[in-house]
Amino acid sequence: MKAEIITIGGELLDGSQADLNAAYLGSRLTSLGAQVVRVSTVPDAVDDIEEVTLRALDRADLVFTTGGLGVTADDRTKQAVARLFGRKLVLNEDVLDGVRARFDARNLPMPEINIAAAMLPEGARPIENQRGTAPGLLFEKGGALLFVLPGVPVELRSMFENFVSPFLEGRGLRPLAQERLIRTTGLPESEIAERVEQLARRLARTDVVYLPSVTGVDLKVIGRGHTPVEAAKTAEKSQEKIAAKLEPYVYARGDESLEKVVGYLLSMGESTLSVAESCTGGRLGWRLTRVPGSSEYFQGGVIVYSDELKQRLLKIKAGVLKKHGAVSGETASEMARGVREKCATDYGLAITGVAGPGGGTKDKPVGVVFIAVAGESGERVQELRLAGSRGTIRRAACQAALDLLRRFLLNIEEVR
Amino acid sequence: MKAEIITIGGELLDGSQADLNAAYLGSRLTSLGAQVVRVSTVPDAVDDIEEVTLRALDRADLVFTTGGLGVTADDRTKQAVARLFGRKLVLNEDVLDGVRARFDARNLPMPEINIAAAMLPEGARPIENQRGTAPGLLFEKGGALLFVLPGVPVELRSMFENFVSPFLEGRGLRPLAQERLIRTTGLPESEIAERVEQLARRLARTDVVYLPSVTGVDLKVIGRGHTPVEAAKTAEKSQEKIAAKLEPYVYARGDESLEKVVGYLLSMGESTLSVAESCTGGRLGWRLTRVPGSSEYFQGGVIVYSDELKQRLLKIKAGVLKKHGAVSGETASEMARGVREKCATDYGLAITGVAGPGGGTKDKPVGVVFIAVAGESGERVQELRLAGSRGTIRRAACQAALDLLRRFLLNIEEVR
Numbered sequence: 001m002k003a004e005i006i007t008i009g010g011e012l013l014d015g016s017q018a019d020l021n022a023a024y025l026g027s028r029l030t031s032l033g034a035q036v037v038r039v040s041t042v043p044d045a046v047d048d049i050e051e052v053t054l055r056a057l058d059r060a061d062l063v064f065t066t067g068g069l070g071v072t073a074d075d076r077t078k079q080a081v082a083r084l085f086g087r088k089l090v091l092n093e094d095v096l097d098g099v100r101a102r103f104d105a106r107n108l109p110m111p112e113i114n115i116a117a118a119m120l121p122e123g124a125r126p127i128e129n130q131r132g133t134a135p136g137l138l139f140e141k142g143g144a145l146l147f148v149l150p151g152v153p154v155e156l157r158s159m160f161e162n163f164v165s166p167f168l169e170g171r172g173l174r175p176l177a178q179e180r181l182i183r184t185t186g187l188p189e190s191e192i193a194e195r196v197e198q199l200a201r202r203l204a205r206t207d208v209v210y211l212p213s214v215t216g217v218d219l220k221v222i223g224r225g226h227t228p229v230e231a232a233k234t235a236e237k238s239q240e241k242i243a244a245k246l247e248p249y250v251y252a253r254g255d256e257s258l259e260k261v262v263g264y265l266l267s268m269g270e271s272t273l274s275v276a277e278s279c280t281g282g283r284l285g286w287r288l289t290r291v292p293g294s295s296e297y298f299q300g301g302v303i304v305y306s307d308e309l310k311q312r313l314l315k316i317k318a319g320v321l322k323k324h325g326a327v328s329g330e331t332a333s334e335m336a337r338g339v340r341e342k343c344a345t346d347y348g349l350a351i352t353g354v355a356g357p358g359g360g361t362k363d364k365p366v367g368v369v370f371i372a373v374a375g376e377s378g379e380r381v382q383e384l385r386l387a388g389s390r391g392t393i394r395r396a397a398c399q400a401a402l403d404l405l406r407r408f409l410l411n412i413e414e415v416r
Numbered sequence: 417m418k419a420e421i422i423t424i425g426g427e428l429l430d431g432s433q434a435d436l437n438a439a440y441l442g443s444r445l446t447s448l449g450a451q452v453v454r455v456s457t458v459p460d461a462v463d464d465i466e467e468v469t470l471r472a473l474d475r476a477d478l479v480f481t482t483g484g485l486g487v488t489a490d491d492r493t494k495q496a497v498a499r500l501f502g503r504k505l506v507l508n509e510d511v512l513d514g515v516r517a518r519f520d521a522r523n524l525p526m527p528e529i530n531i532a533a534a535m536l537p538e539g540a541r542p543i544e545n546q547r548g549t550a551p552g553l554l555f556e557k558g559g560a561l562l563f564v565l566p567g568v569p570v571e572l573r574s575m576f577e578n579f580v581s582p583f584l585e586g587r588g589l590r591p592l593a594q595e596r597l598i599r600t601t602g603l604p605e606s607e608i609a610e611r612v613e614q615l616a617r618r619l620a621r622t623d624v625v626y627l628p629s630v631t632g633v634d635l636k637v638i639g640r641g642h643t644p645v646e647a648a649k650t651a652e653k654s655q656e657k658i659a660a661k662l663e664p665y666v667y668a669r670g671d672e673s674l675e676k677v678v679g680y681l682l683s684m685g686e687s688t689l690s691v692a693e694s695c696t697g698g699r700l701g702w703r704l705t706r707v708p709g710s711s712e713y714f715q716g717g718v719i720v721y722s723d724e725l726k727q728r729l730l731k732i733k734a735g736v737l738k739k740h741g742a743v744s745g746e747t748a749s750e751m752a753r754g755v756r757e758k759c760a761t762d763y764g765l766a767i768t769g770v771a772g773p774g775g776g777t778k779d780k781p782v783g784v785v786f787i788a789v790a791g792e793s794g795e796r797v798q799e800l801r802l803a804g805s806r807g808t809i810r811r812a813a814c815q816a817a818l819d820l821l822r823r824f825l826l827n828i829e830e831v832r
Binding site for chain 1: 605
């Protein structure tokens with residue numbers, strides 16, 4: 001099946017926003033087995049939208065528009081598709097009830113302007129918007145399907161996953177390539193390539209894509225086959241062989257986050273955790289609490305950004321700070337032990353470092369970070385030398401701290 | 417002048433890469449005063465490239481292609497434009513010398529395949545590639561210009577800055593549009609539209625673009641004029657008039673983040689801040705410490721995710737937690753006061769709420785969040801009813817808390 005994507009909005013043309021919706025739809029449609037043959041971006045203008053949609057419906061079996069579905073004057077997609085199909089916009093009472101309910105739930109009066117969200121082209125099938133006001137639309141024209149979707153990314157994704165994807169699978173779209181993920185942290189991409197590349201070339205019907213980021217390298221293992229089941233089997237076997245070459249840097253075989261893996265390990269041991277953060281300012285806690293249900297093992301902790309709070313909240317001795325400095329293995333270790341005791345948890349995890357851009361010295365340049373974990377059985381401290389911007393250093397430091405905890409919980413010896 | 421952008425490559429269609437080249441070109445062309453009217457993405461296929469380029473040359477004064485210019489088999493752009501103009505590919509000796517010189521400079525033999533880089537359509541003007549092998553191309557057709565540029569971002573950018581931009585300025589292109597930003601939080605997009613739309617329609621030579629996100633709505637105000645200075649004046653006047661309609665929800669006239677604005681206010685007053693976070697788990701601290709130099713006013717705080725830590729670290733009385741619940745105005749208020757005292761700071765800022773997906777009750781459903789600020793002069797508490805995913809609720813709660821602090825510091829009365 002051929003698919004075309006039409007993204008709508010001036011912010012995509014003048015470069016104020018990169019077109020991430022097209023990338024999302026392209027990736028999802030490809031993994032469902034469709035072939036994306038064109039992406040077009042046009043302004044919120046009825047003529048442009050109508051012209052490009054008509055041409056796309058001529059060429060492709062599936063056409064997707066995103067954007068221009070809101071209720072402000074510059075949202076024109078509905079008018080354009082109504083004109084294209086020669087339909088009028090009429091009030092859909094069900095949709096209006098839904099919109100009203102969204103405002104009621106938040107105890108807000110519904111501004112009049114939102115009635116526009118419930119004005120739909122006659123005969124269009126509305127697609128429920130669980131994350132916003134304006135519904136999506138589905139049209140059929142000859143053999144082709146036109147999906148009119150919102151431009152707000154969370155709304156688009158929710159609609160695609162909850163409605164479009166199951167709908168297309170119901171129409172017989174079948175993925176003949178299957179992806180499996182391997183998530184690693186702590187090894188640079190070049191070293192991963194050295195360990196894996198020969199094997200990857202030998203594996204039949206398998207492609208490997210490296211996805212490096214600030215927090216590690218993910219490997220996408222794509223297996224092919226004549227049926228979805230065969231493709232899945234290929235992908236899984238290849239995944240296992242490649243992952244074996246990368247232990248113990250592999251933290252997940254699948255799309256689990258490192259905080260989720262760590263949470264799972266803590267839950268298994270019925271253990272609790274607290275954190276003490278200096279240069280990361282709270283990010284470690286934020287990441288741990290991204291996982292729903294993390295209250296089972298995560299208690300909280302302290303943000304000790306200033307040296308004064310390191311002493312006041314964690315009773316770190318002025319002598320230690322003076323002798324070794326706030327950025328040192330000794331301070332990291334005292335922070336981990338201190339927060340574990342203060343919060344009465346099984347484990348304490350700590351980060352202190354120089355995130356920059358200022359604050360670096362000859363001995364402790366920007367990028368030097370110490371992480372430490374403390375538990376009943378002892379503790380472990382690690383020094384990191386990170387590169388990049390303030391944001392990059394802080395993100396990488398949190399990832400390394402979570403991985404230190406993972407290896408501590410799994411009794412994996414020190415690495416690198 | 418109207419411009420169109422054509423990006424070429426399968427990796428842009430299957431979503432393995434977001435189209436950042438289109439965003440770069442869009443932004444640069446807009447700031448040069450051109451109006452980008454369409455972006456099209458096609459595969460490396462001669463037919464598609466030829467068709468979409470022909471149509472673009474019909475509609476626009478300036479057409480840019482990126483990608484498909486390399487020397488491997490799947491690079492087809494040159495063939496496509498040669499066919500389009502009815503020209504043959506011929507060897508350009510000057511270009512070949514340049515390619516050879518690149519290899520010589522690195523003491524490498526030139527692989528034969530690179531001769532293809534010097535095969536250019538007859539009559540095309542080559543554009544020097546300072547960062548790679550294959551040159552760009554410039555064609556004129558009637559009044560329209562076609563720039564054929566590489567897809568590798570550093571090559572594209574270097575060619576645009578060193579050749580395209582000066583060339584277009586030589587042709588009289590002047591930045592006749594200027595942008596100014598207004599950043600708001602606390603008002604839904606529909607209400608902003610109601611307050612602003614009439615005015616926006618009346619403002620001469622001004623466009624307004626709404627950029628909604630989880631943390632608020634930004635308004636991009638675009639002013640036009642016959643000279644860059646005139647355009648800037650128009651943009652600034654319109655920005656001021658529109659911002660006046662949106663007070664006190666405007667936190668920045670420019671691209672500053674809310675944490676930066678709050679940091680500035682704290683610095684001005686030589687004041688210090690600490691935070692107490694429950695459902696946001698550390699995000700508030702993370703955001704405040706994104707600002708380099710935030711240690712001047714931000715001390716740190718506590719992450720009191722569990723009720724036990726609320727009592728242990730902040731001495732919140734079990735009675736308050738029992739009577740009003742951990743998610744209540746009373747608890748938020750005690751948290752703000754408690755952390756202010758514990759950390760000996762001028763202000764304390766606190767968040768407690770139900771971020772979901774579980775944990776909601778009839779009285780306190782998912783999305784109910786209380787935020788509080790405490791200072792020497794008193795305190796303020798606000799109840800929020802937020803919608804969306806766990807991530808959305810937590811992000812929006814942090815933004816609202818920072819804005820509560822902003823309004824408290826500025827003595828702005830309660831809103832909504």
